Amino acid sequence: MPARNQKQWMADPNLQRGEWVDSRIYSDPEIFEEELEKIFKKTWIPVCHESELSEPYDFRTTTIAREPVIVARGPDNTVRAFLNVCPHRGMMIERRPAGSFLEGQPSGNPKRMTCMFHAWQFDMKGNCVYISREKEGYQDRLCKENTGLRRLRCEVAMGGFVWVCLDDKPECSLEEWAGKPFDCIRESIDAEPLEVFHYHKAIINTNYKLWHDTNSEFYHDFMHYHNRVTGFNDEYFARKNIGFEHGHVNVTSFEVNYDEYEGFESREELSFPKFPPNQWFMIDLFPGMNFNLRGSALRCDIMTPLGPNKVMIEFRGLGVKADTPEERQTRIEHHNSIWGPFGRNLHEDLIGVTGQGATMNDGSEPRRILHGRHEDNYIHDEVGLRHYYDEWGKWMDRLPSDPMQKYTAPAVAAE
Amino acid sequence: MSWKRVCSASEVAEKSLKQFDVEGVPVLIANLGDEFRAYPPLCPHMEERLEESGICEAGVLTCSKHLWQWDMRTGEMRGEAEKPLLLYEVKQDNGDVLVNIEKELEYEYDEETDDDDDSFWD
């Protein structure tokens, strides 16, 4: 194939609509803002794991679509979520990333969230419990009963993750949203309490959807040199992509032969409860989370889009809470040898997606990003990407292959 | 329980507060100069440890958090306070401070109400 002139380069590829997307969906600032409004403020987002706030009065702060969010465990052990915004004059109430309210703050009291600006205080249920010089300033016009926090929908589910939805009336319940794609590992991750043992985060110059793509497609095996030279067998290629309602995808399991990985050992002994030895399941949730259970360790990526070409990814590794110290150590080694910052895959994935980010700037001429591989839904089939982008088009009411047009179903139906 | 030794009188400086553990019951001892007083250790307002937040001046105890005040001898409310201080009986014996603990005194703090019903989201 000869190189192409500008006109040829810009022409539609010889594929059906739905088999490519236009790169402006990764770089256009207006589209990005719209994604926050139409997708991230409307869907269920896992913000952390319940083991990261294991004691009453523990809390964590985060953001969803730039809105500051705090999750806190109450004295009744229930985890609740609130906007981390003071009802008085809008200050961010809690500025620590995580901690406990059990000890008082300099301007507050034990067991309360305190806004340090004018010392208003709130309990773990979001009630306003103290307004400084309340009667003097508000007489009988405004009182604590009117100034509670903004509570958010929050559920602990699917292995103990804490899910928050900014919308009081989400399109569907969390169970309807994510239940089916979790079926493949639900028994194992819900059998007993889990615990986060690994956390790191990275802020990467790429679009969040591009990271999600690398989590969903296996065609980039060709980049993962170590996987390619050691890990492959027929079963590896016999896995399938399965699409679910709402844009979610599963990659089915196979038995990994760790003996064939140089320096690796079987993970059988520390398999997750009720999980067949050395299996490996993957769940890609719309709009950008990934759950990956490889025998003895669960990995979870949660993406927070920061800009069209900037994403924060939080990586967590989880094991069984009841682990002995020795078991935990082995589990950590299993996790890190694949997924740690110096593992087999992660750094290579990061090179891939930042390379894409580097070519897609605001104002770059639109590029066609091809998702047209068909291989009977096996892992090098790009069906998972097609499924995801069709869902994206529906939420955005934009056509992924020509985002300035309204959404219409693609010629090739999303599988 | 009954009369228990808490500390020796010299352990609590004049015009100051100090918290002790008396067989599992936390007790706050105040030295008024001529007399001692014993209270439960937390501010009746919002569970603050008075040993840290309390200021003793002219026979008045002030919690520095939100300026609730009490007469240190009687526990009566002064200023901003909305609840009185509770007191244990105290006596001195041979340089020791003793308190009479029938049962642990505790304040009732506002119960957090529950809004965990589905109609909340309507």
Ligand code: FES
């Ligand atoms: S802004 Fe929070 S108390 Fe004033």
Ligand code: FES
């Ligand atoms: S906590 Fe003591 S006055 Fe409020």
Ligand SMILES: [Fe+2]
């Ligand atoms: Fe990868």
